[in-house]
Amino acid sequence: PSDGAAPRYKPPATETNPALEDPTPDYMNLLGMVFSMCGLMLKLKWCAWIAVYCSFISFANSRSSEDTKQMMSSFMLSISAVVMSYLQNPQPMSPPW
């Protein structure tokens, strides 16, 4: 029984159920911004590097409906945090051990 009825509607654009959505990209985005601010203000290189990682992770986990502009802005912010830390203090990072 393949074509009994006329074709029906389009997909209910897959439910935007806030409880079901994966919060990872949003958390990572926020974390990335926080770390890059820390890196810029407190001139901590490792903060800036973690911010870069956070923004990459947020990008990898993002939904297609996410704004690319926000991704790019968080990404650019973290890159600029790294660059600024090195401009202010070109010494290499020292490991914590």
Add this chain to the structure above:
Amino acid sequence: MKNLYIFIAVLFIPWSFSLAKYDEFEDGDDIMEYDDNDFAEFEDVNEDAVTESPQRIITTEDDEEEATVELEGQDENQEDFDDADAQEGDTESEPYDDEEFEGYEEKPDASPSKNKDPITIVNVPAHLQNSWESYYMEILMVTGLLAYIMNYIIGKNKNNRLAHAWFNTHRELLESNFALVGDDGTNKEATSTGKLNQENEHIYNLWCSGRVCCEGMLIQLKFLKRQDLLNVLARMMRPASDQVQIKVTMNDEDMDTYVFAVGTRKALVRLQKEMQDLSEFCSDKPKSGAKYGLPDSLAILSEMGEVTEGMMDTKMIHFLTHYADKIESVQFSDQFSGPKLMQEEGQLTKLPETKKTLLFTFNVPGSGNTSPKDMESLLPLMSMVIYSIDKAKKFRLNREGKQKADKNRARVEENFLKLTHVQRQEAAQSRREEKKRAEKERIMNEEDPEKQRRLEEAALRREQKKLEKKQMKMKQIKVKAM
């Protein structure tokens, strides 16, 4: 497009590094020249001042060979200083003074007793060396980022290949059963796109419709997040599988009223807690299906025994036993409304909308290490889905069953109303109070005393009427009770 952005941004990093290095050199030179001119003035004034300040001017980018030369030069300078014969010595050795190290501060202490102790050449601190080796942490970071990007590309491609392999295997079966295969909701007309709709790097959707009995079928290929390195590492600790989730929405007239689920015990326990309909209608714990010949791994949750009897026919049992390892959960429900919603305190809620749904969750074999070939083994499961659609249409409860089902549904609705009754009363009460307050304010704000009086009287009359009505009602109830 996204990849392009990443590569451009990654190129930024080494470029900015090289910029940083050169800037420092230029700044250093400027400082030196400026200070040279300054000290020319102070030559006569204070020997101490002159000799100490060159020490403080530090440039940081010198090689080790230059370092040893400077040390000797500086020693000579110190001797001259000790002999109080400073000025010429200073001017001659100023070029050397200006290229001292930071660590040089130790020298003045050592040099007076130079003849007694050997020269201790201090190692140049790592951050002053002009070599790439000292930046090993940074190189590590960049390598990590590159590894992440590589994994992203590889993971994304793998998921893509798996999705298309699945679709190619299932395409024929779907096209023979559904008139509309693949739709992304953008076209005005209902035409088959014949393609998967990519929602994410790890989620692919497919909407099929145009079949008798069902409104439509939404298939979601929920792959593992292979594109995220963190996820890949987490999965090494805790293996997980790709999942195929199929949701069939039935027409209202094509399915009777029952709630039924079968699946792995763990999945059923979780669903019973999470899903609105299963928690309300299936109060017992998941029962073993051994009675029907199902393997131990599977359990059954059902609204009433009759439903289980009806559902477990030979063909269904055959499907369930043969593909038990791939089945996570199967749920037939006429009261399906998704997972329980978190309700805030004091918020009025209506009963959530329900739809007659068949929900299937299958695990892709391979437990993460799937290859496109594994997708073929899921084809029989799709046949099971099609069979279930027809079965759900055919299966009807008998009279007793229907009565029980109706009673259950009425019970659930009553419970819900009772729960919200208090909230609704409170809401109505607060609305009435608001009205009264607004009225009083209006009366107060009226400037004209005449109008005020009139409004007050009107309000009083209304109150009296209400009281009378209430008294009437009470009388009526009393009469009825008698």
